Amino acid sequence: MTREEILDELKSVFAPYTTNKEMLANINDQTDLITDLKINSANLVDIIIDAEAKYNIEIDYDSADKMINVGSCVDVIAEKLKQK
């Protein structure tokens, strides 16, 4: 999968946890999950678990810590997909 495809698919992962639909439709690598998408930090683990299920990957502690903006989420998922 390309980075663009992962980024596009991630919108469905973020969707249940954000009410900022306009920002969601226009996310880019710099979009911050908490400050831009207004996702409550308590849902960050939900997003990691949902991404694991969607891509059938396992996201370890160190990788999960990096997932604070869209670009880092795409990077982590792309790397885990490559390792499969």
Place this chain on the structure above:
Amino acid sequence: MSGIGNDVVALLAIDVDRTIQYRFYSKIIVDSEKLIYDQSLASSLPFEYFVWLAWSIKESAYKCLQRYQHDLVFSPSNTLISEVNLPGIFHATPSEGIGFDGAPVCKAKVNIGHHQFYAITVLNKEFIFSIVSNNNNFADTYWGIKKIGSAEREDQSLEVRNLLFQKLHDLYPADQFRIEKSIFGFPVLLRNGTDSDIPVSFAHHDHFVGYAFVLGS
């Protein structure tokens, strides 16, 4: 210098079934913390409460340190809780206070690397509200928590500021207070237009908002 960080978890908003799955809780607590639960808390506290108690303490510790270490990344697995003292779940808890003398609270220690912090948590069946400081003396810590009608981010933000400003008005009726966000994301309390040097922290989740600040730091 006293730092402060707080966090709130609305227990009606958590997904219990998901929380108790290893795949989920292992992203929040580590083996040593699971051992604390199994050995001393399992008989008095549902596991899902413990997981979110740990989350709220860890997030509070992150907020406390991030004020001084701006590039800090929130890492639950590297934020380690120890010495949890929890008398039980409480049916009635206060909604505000100065310090916690006599209040039914959970106490714990938490470390991020070599930084040690102290956590106090108010826990009942509706919410978990934690405050973390590098100072074990909470006598000058003011805190408040409120249930609000809306769970929208803008309303949470407005309500928690109003709650804080009401308390500050009670303390300093002649002064004007305002909140600005630092470029690093933490709130800065301005008193009559200048930085008050009063560390303050905000938290919100679902229908609960809460603040904490320290005077005389």
